[in-house]
Amino acid sequence: MSLDSTQWHAKPKFPETHYVDTRLYTDETLFREEQEKIFGKSWIIACHESELPNAYDYRTFQHPAGTPLIVVRGEDTKIRSFYNICPHRGNTLLYDPVGSAKRIQCIFHAWSYDTTGRCLEISRGKQGYQDRFKCEDTGLREVRTTVGYGGFVWVNTDDNALGLQEYIGDALGMLEPHMSMPLEVFHYHKAVVNTNYKLWHDTNSEFYHDYMHYFNRITGMLQPGYFERKYVGYPHGHASVGSMQIRYDAYEGSKERGVGWPGLAPGGWILIDIFPGMTYNLRTSLIRMDTAIPLGPNKVVIEFRGLGLKSDTPEQRAERIRDHNVIWGPFGRNLHEDLLGVYGQGRAMRDRTDSKWVIHGREEDMTIHDEGGMRHFYAEWSRVMGRSASDPFSDDRAAPESAKTRAAA
Ligand code: FES
Ligand SMILES: [Fe+2]
Numbered sequence: 001m002s003l004d005s006t007q008w009h010a011k012p013k014f015p016e017t018h019y020v021d022t023r024l025y026t027d028e029t030l031f032r033e034e035q036e037k038i039f040g041k042s043w044i045i046a047c048h049e050s051e052l053p054n055a056y057d058y059r060t061f062q063h064p065a066g067t068p069l070i071v072v073r074g075e076d077t078k079i080r081s082f083y084n085i086c087p088h089r090g091n092t093l094l095y096d097p098v099g100s101a102k103r104i105q106c107i108f109h110a111w112s113y114d115t116t117g118r119c120l121e122i123s124r125g126k127q128g129y130q131d132r133f134k135c136e137d138t139g140l141r142e143v144r145t146t147v148g149y150g151g152f153v154w155v156n157t158d159d160n161a162l163g164l165q166e167y168i169g170d171a172l173g174m175l176e177p178h179m180s181m182p183l184e185v186f187h188y189h190k191a192v193v194n195t196n197y198k199l200w201h202d203t204n205s206e207f208y209h210d211y212m213h214y215f216n217r218i219t220g221m222l223q224p225g226y227f228e229r230k231y232v233g234y235p236h237g238h239a240s241v242g243s244m245q246i247r248y249d250a251y252e253g254s255k256e257r258g259v260g261w262p263g264l265a266p267g268g269w270i271l272i273d274i275f276p277g278m279t280y281n282l283r284t285s286l287i288r289m290d291t292a293i294p295l296g297p298n299k300v301v302i303e304f305r306g307l308g309l310k311s312d313t314p315e316q317r318a319e320r321i322r323d324h325n326v327i328w329g330p331f332g333r334n335l336h337e338d339l340l341g342v343y344g345q346g347r348a349m350r351d352r353t354d355s356k357w358v359i360h361g362r363e364e365d366m367t368i369h370d371e372g373g374m375r376h377f378y379a380e381w382s383r384v385m386g387r388s389a390s391d392p393f394s395d396d397r398a399a400p401e402s403a404k405t406r407a408a409a
Contacts, residue, residue: 007019007356007357007359008354008356011357011390012357012359012361014359014361016388016390016391017360017375017378017379017390018359018360018361018371018375019357019358019359019360019361019390020357020358020360020378020389020390021356021357021389021390021391021392022349022355022356022357022358023392023393024196024198024381024389024392025195025196025198025199025297025298025345025346025349026196026297026298026349026350027297027392028296028297030297030385030387030392031294031296031297033385034276034294034385035064035065035066035294036065037384037385037386038276038381038384038385039063039064039065039066039157039276039294040065040157040158041156041157041158041161041384042156042161042167042275042276043146043154043155043156043161043164043167043168044063044064044154044155044156044277044278044291044293045152045153045154045278045289045291046059046061046063046069046071046081046145046153046154046155047059047061047071047152047153048150048151048152048153048183048184048185048289048305048307049079049147049151049152049153050151050182050183050184050185050307050310051098051185051188052071052072052073052079052153053073054073054100055073055074055075055076055077055115056072056073056074056075056100056101056102056115057072057073057098057099057100058070058071058072058073058094058098058099058100058101058115059071059072059097059098060084060094060095060096060097060098061081061155062293062295062301063143063155063157063293064197064277064293064294065157067083067085067143067157068083068084068085068092069081069082069083069084069143069155070082070083070084070093070094070104070140071145071153071155072101072104072115073115074114074115074116075102075115076116079145079147079153080115080116080117080142080145081142081143081144081145081153081155082117082140082141082142082143083140083141083143085141086106086108086111087111087138087139087140087141088106088108088109088111088138089108089109091106091107091108093106093113093140101115102114102115103120104140109123110123111123111138113139113140117139117140117141117142118135118139118140119135119136119138119139119140120135121135122134122135122138143155143156143157144156144157144158144159144161146163146164148164148165149164149168149172149175149176149179150175150179150183150280150287150307151179151182151183152289167236168236168238168274169234169235169236169238170234171234171236171238171239171240171272171274172238172240172272172274172280174240174242174243174270174272175270175272175280175282177263178261178262178263178264178270178282179287181262181309181310181311182309182310182311183287183307183308183309183310184307184308184309184310184312185305185306185307186306186307186308186317186320186321186324187304187305187306187321187324187325187329188303188304188305188306189304189329189330190301190302190303190304191301191302191304191339192295192299192300192301192302193299193300193302193339193342193343193346194298194299194343194346194347195298195299195300195342195343195345195346195347196294196297196298196300196345196346196349197276197277197292197293197294197300198276198277198377198381199342199345199346200277200290200292200300200302200338200342201273201276201277201279201292201377202374202377203338203341203342204271204273204279204281204290205239205273205373205374205376205377206369206371206373206374207229207241207368207369208362208368208369208371209338209341212337212338212341213333213334213337213338214333215251215327215333215334216334218247218250218251219246219247219248219250219251220244220246220247220269222250223244223245223246223247223250224245225244225245226244226368227364227367227368227369228242228244228367229241229242229243229244229367229368230242230365230366230367230368231366231367231368231370231372231373231376232366233372233373233376236275236380237275237276237376237377237379237380237381237384238272238273238274238275239272239273239373239376239377240270240271240272240273241270241271241272241368241373242270243264243265243268243269243270244267244268244269245265245266245267245268246267246268246269246283246284247267248267248284258319259285259316259319259320259323260284260285261282261284261285261286262309264282264284266284267284268282268283268284269281269282269283269284270282273373273377275377275380276292276381277290277291277292277293277294278290278291278292283327284323285308285319285320285323286306286307286308286320286323286324287306287307288304288305288306288307288324288328289303289304289305289307290302290303290304291303291305298346298350302339304328304335306320306321306324306328308320308321357390360374360375360378
């Protein structure tokens with residue numbers, strides 16, 4: 001076989017739906033467009049309601065479309081979100097990642113606002129503006145906020161985007177019966193990785209990489225039912241994976257999980273990917289939530305949350321925390337391997353790289369080693385961006401220099 005027939009020199013031997021141009025993971029132009037067309041219009045999880053337990057509790061959130069936000073619980077217990085930007089001259093209002101503020105006062109000229117966004121005071125307002133401009137004429141910019149699907153706080157910076165329910169559709173149907181009770185975050189950490197956010201979502205959308213996870217091979221891949229789990233795609237780019245029974249006892253030093261989860265068969269595992277970068281992962285005794293927040297084409301913050309039931313006894317909670325940390329905590333058996341995987345991809349696929357395409361071509365009847373979950377994601381990416389994921393600059397006269405070079409290849 002001639003070397004010239006390999007994918008380093010010619011497009012892969014698959015339909016265009018089965019491979020992706022690597023500039024999707026590196027190109028600054030595409031990233032800016034994703035911020036506008038994808039993140040600026042999608043529902044994004046900012047935090048969980050249990051992280052704002054009391055009136056006036058807030059969290060600051062760097063929204064992936066680029067706008068910094070404040071998420072705050074009001075005196076009326078309602079959770080609202082606002083731009084973290086002072087309407088006077090654009091200073092940052094709140095700097096801490098978490099806190100409590102009955103009154104939000106800007107450090108610059110001391111204008112202040114309440115937790116419903118109302119302006120409370122303009123310092124020396126009368127002297128400076130007389131009757132030309134008053135508190136009623138200003139206030140914080142509110143952002144659409146809905147609490148739901150397990151008590152997560154979803155935000156959407158587009159006032160005209162479709163509602164959260166319509167956005168999710170039936171995608172979380174498998175999980176909803178298991179999230180009807182109040183949940184509580186017991187674990188939070190984040191990883192900042194020099195890689196593209198889609199690569200993390202890809203990792204959550206395929207199980208073929210279980211070859212990398214000794215723990216998953218022993219407790220899952222080698223157990224009955226693993227290859228029967230199927231991917232189901234939903235509108236708007238979401239996908240779910242059916243359940244199986246995880247055999248923790250097959251792993252040295254582990255035991256059957258006892259605490260379980262309401263309504264979930266013992267050892268059950270349901271995973272649901274929500275476009276463009278969130279994953280619900282209910283595994284035996286807890287939910288893990290990943291949110292991928294890009295900072296640029298080659299930098300992502302991944303927030304990891306572990307959740308139990310609000311009604312947990314101390315013993316139940318301790319067991320959930322242990323189950324979480326064995327696999328997924330920063331020192332767990334599994335999570336850092338996934339991080340190494342996407343770090344390695346980001347390290348290799350830099351702009352101007354010689355890598356031109358990555359392949360999503362596995363077809364196994366949509367079972368767990370099929371790459372249909374990723375194909376479903378990139379079909380939605382192409383629809384929303386108005387570009388082909390396999391050839392994103394095909395008819396773009398403003399394409400960067402690298403695009404022209406590749407088109408000629
Ligand atoms: S910028 Fe906030 S008070 Fe002036
Ligand atoms: Fe993994």
